[in-house]
Amino acid sequence: MPLGDNLGDKSDSRYCGVETDFNDDMPHVLSHNINGGFDFVVAPLMEPGYRPSLIDNASKDCSVLPFAGSDLVLSPSQWSSHVVGKISSWIDLDSEDDTLREDSEIALKQELAWASHLSLQACLLPTPKGRSCGNYARCVNHILQNLNNMQLWLRIPLEKSDVDDDAVNGVTDGMAVDLSDSWELWNSFRVLCEHHSQLSIALDVLSSLPSPNSLVRWVGEPVKAAILHTDSFLTNARGYPCLSKRHQNLLSSFFYYSIQIVLSGKAVHKLPATNQTDNSAQQAQRHDLRSYLDYVGYLYQKMEPLPEQERFELGYRDFLQSPLQPLMDNLEAQTYETFEKDSVKYIQYQRAVSKALVDRVSDDKASTTTVVLMVVGAGRGPLVRASLQAAEETGRKLKVYAVEKNPNAVVTLHSLVKLEGWENLVTIISCDMRAWDAPEKADILVSELLGSFGDNELSPECLDGAQRFLKPDGISIPSSYTSFIQPVTTSKLYNDVKLHKDLLHFETAYVVKLHRLARLSPSQSVFTFTHPNYSPNKNNQRYKKLRFEMPNDTGSTIIHGFAGYFDAILYKDVHLGIEPTTATPNMFSWFPIFFPLRSPIYVKAGSTLDFHIWRCCGNTKVWYEWCVTSPTSSPIHNSNGRSYWVGL
Numbered sequence: 168m169p170l171g172d173n174l175g176d177k178s179d180s181r182y183c184g185v186e187t188d189f190n191d192d193m194p195h196v197l198s199h200n201i202n203g204g205f206d207f208v209v210a211p212l213m214e215p216g217y218r219p220s221l222i223d224n225a226s227k228d229c230s231v232l233p234f235a236g237s238d239l240v241l242s243p244s245q246w247s248s249h250v251v252g253k254i255s256s257w258i259d260l261d262s263e264d265d266t267l268r269e270d271s272e273i274a275l276k277q278e279l280a281w282a283s284h285l286s287l288q289a290c291l292l293p294t295p296k297g298r299s300c301g302n303y304a305r306c307v308n309h310i311l312q313n314l315n316n317m318q319l320w321l322r323i324p325l326e327k328s329d330v331d332d333d334a335v336n337g338v339t340d341g342m343a344v345d346l347s348d349s350w351e352l353w354n355s356f357r358v359l360c361e362h363h364s365q366l367s368i369a370l371d372v373l374s375s376l377p378s379p380n381s382l383v384r385w386v387g388e389p390v391k392a393a394i395l396h397t398d399s400f401l402t403n404a405r406g407y408p409c410l411s412k413r414h415q416n417l418l419s420s421f422f423y424y425s426i427q428i429v430l431s432g433k434a435v436h437k438l439p440a441t442n443q444t445d446n447s448a449q450q451a452q453r454h455d456l457r458s459y460l461d462y463v464g465y466l467y468q469k470m471e472p473l474p475e476q477e478r479f480e481l482g483y484r485d486f487l488q489s490p491l492q493p494l495m496d497n498l499e500a501q502t503y504e505t506f507e508k509d510s511v512k513y514i515q516y517q518r519a520v521s522k523a524l525v526d527r528v529s530d531d532k533a534s535t536t537t538v539v540l541m542v543v544g545a546g547r548g549p550l551v552r553a554s555l556q557a558a559e560e561t562g563r564k565l566k567v568y569a570v571e572k573n574p575n576a577v578v579t580l581h582s583l584v585k586l587e588g589w590e591n592l593v594t595i596i597s598c599d600m601r602a603w604d605a606p607e608k609a610d611i612l613v614s615e616l617l618g619s620f621g622d623n624e625l626s627p628e629c630l631d632g633a634q635r636f637l638k639p640d641g642i643s644i645p646s647s648y649t650s651f652i653q654p655v656t657t658s659k660l661y662n663d664v665k666l667h668k669d670l671l672h673f674e675t676a677y678v679v680k681l682h683r684l685a686r687l688s689p690s691q692s693v694f695t696f697t698h699p700n701y702s703p704n705k706n707n708q709r710y711k712k713l714r715f716e717m718p719n720d721t722g723s724t725i726i727h728g729f730a731g732y733f734d735a736i737l738y739k740d741v742h743l744g745i746e747p748t749t750a751t752p753n754m755f756s757w758f759p760i761f762f763p764l765r766s767p768i769y770v771k772a773g774s775t776l777d778f779h780i781w782r783c784c785g786n787t788k789v790w791y792e793w794c795v796t797s798p799t800s801s802p803i804h805n806s807n808g809r810s811y812w813v814g815l
């Protein structure tokens with residue numbers, strides 16, 4: 168299917184459509200353009216001269232509307248796969264002219280009803296005409312309440328002036344939209360339509376582009392198509408169309424985010440004849456936008472292919488998952504297997520253990536000293552293996568205890584020890600580390616109890632319980648971990664959470680491979696835990712207030728929630744983590760975490776956003792609560808852990 172929502176997952180596909188004029192010979196329109204290399208057409212459904220008020224009352228009842236052909240002229244699959252309906256551009260639902268406004272409402276309803284009848288996957292709605300779009304949004308909102316699966320692409324020009332917006336426009340009317348930034352127009356419209364998931368965007372890309380920083384916002388918005396005008400193309404040395412470097416980069420990001428391209432306008436380049444055989448008759452037969460389409464295809468081909476890991480993760484993009492609860496639940500074999508494939512993680516652990524061993528035992532004592540190392544939360548044994556390899560690499564002698572509370576993983580540990588011949592090196596303890604009565608104390612305690620947000624799988628609580636059997640000068644690997652958070656625009660995730668129609672899902676943190684999101688301000692550190700922790704008033708409750716400065720040149724934005732990450736210091740300079748600016752390359756064990764907001768929050772450019780987060784501990788559970796207090800206040804999410812918590 169060349170069109171529609173399912174496109175989102177196929178980042179290795181490019182779909183290109185063409186905007187056409189009205190033509191009542193739809194079979195011709197379609198075959199001409201599909202043969203010309205396009206995947207779909209964006210075509211008017213109704214004759215341009217039609218106005219409902221022009222039909223006299225007598226003929227109204229039996230009138231046949233001037234649609235572009237009957238439904239029978241194309242097959243149902245042709246309509247739905249290859250045609251996007253273009254709603255009449257004269258429609259102006261906020262006009263002062265009552266007749267035009269009333270005509271507009273009737274025509275909009277008629278055209279969308281016809282498009283639904285044809286099972287089109289999408290219709291392109293004309294750009295709102297003025298600074299106020301209340302009536303237009305109201306009519307669209309009515310239609311959205313009863314729409315089949317069709318998407319409505321609101322046509323929005325990609326423009327934002329770089330000057331101070333209020334100064335330019337002199338904001339006079341609180342209800343009016345700031346026209347110097349088209350994002351405001353979109354935002355106002357979608358807020359009026361209650362962030363409906365079937366309302367999306369077709370961005371009109373013009374010959375001049377707004378600042379790169381302001382473009383970032385659109386990634387988090389539901390942009391389904393980018394309309395590229397032929398007059399935005401430059402001419403290369405050979406006379407062919409090409410795009411400026413900035414337009415090229417923009418197109419690459421559209422490809423990366425699976426945004427479909429629609430070419431619009433007449434051919435404005437006079438092409439040189441290619442060779443003698445390409446005579447004028449053949450040239451005439453060629454689609455006159457072919458050279459533009461070829462250029463778009465060329466840019467697509469030029470893109471770097473996705474790395475293998477990213478290809479593997481395609482199916483996880485923007486897919487909400489509940490975080491694991493490895494303490495309360497027992498992980499499945501499949502989950503362990505996925506962990507174990509992440510060689511980068513274990514290489515980092517091996518490097519950390521090697522450094523700790525060398526620090527612990529000098530070279531001259533290496534053959535006479537045995538280091539006691541305990542892997543707490545050993546799973547099926549990869550950290551045991553990494554530790555033994557570190558010992559071999561550094562020539563240190565090791566005695567290993569592998570402590571694991573999941574009896575199913577312990578079965579695997581036993582067979583692994585036998586298979587590897589580690590019987591004299593490794594003792595398996597089937598026990599919760601918080602309850603184990605260890606026969607001796609450890610020099611090194613190795614664990615990996617980390618969640619996407621660092622402490623969210625209760626590593627602090629488990630290691631506090633385990634540090635009883637660490638020697639006073641013993642080493643914990645990891646020695647510390649820190650969570651990070653940043654505000655994001657992600658209408659996709661917001662709408663996916665909203666689909667559940669309950670409070671619980673808006674107060675849950677999700678693990679998610681973030682893709683269609685705009686990171687609006689650099690991430691900031693949240694909670695740090697250090698091990699071992701001998702402070703007398705040990706307490707794992709935390710509270711942090713963070714102030715995010717929103718950049719001036721980005722334009723105003725909307726916050727759908729917060730993306731969370733962690734970074735762990737395993738030992739000295741060996742770290743691993745997923746915070747985007749310092750992330751360990753090629754490590755895939757953790758996706759970020761997402762804390763949603765019940766209602767998106769509008770933030771003006773250059774203003775600040777105050778976010779609060781609490782880590783709360785009860786007798787049986789640990790949970791987070793979060794809220795925003797500026798520029799507006801949100802409710803406190805997950806009060807008392809009523810919706811989401813991690814069991815102790």
Ligand SMILES: C[S@@+](CC[C@H](N)C(=O)[O-])C[C@H]1O[C@@H](n2cnc3c(N)ncnc32)[C@H](O)[C@@H]1O
Pocket residue numbers: 493494497498503506507543544545546547548549550570571572573576598599600601615616617629
């Ligand atoms: C994230 S997994 C890591 C497993 C393994 N170390 C690896 O890297 O593949 C955490 C493991 O710790 C175990 N675990 C969690 N809390 C524990 C506790 N309090 N005592 C013992 N094992 C625990 C879980 O059952 C799980 O096998």
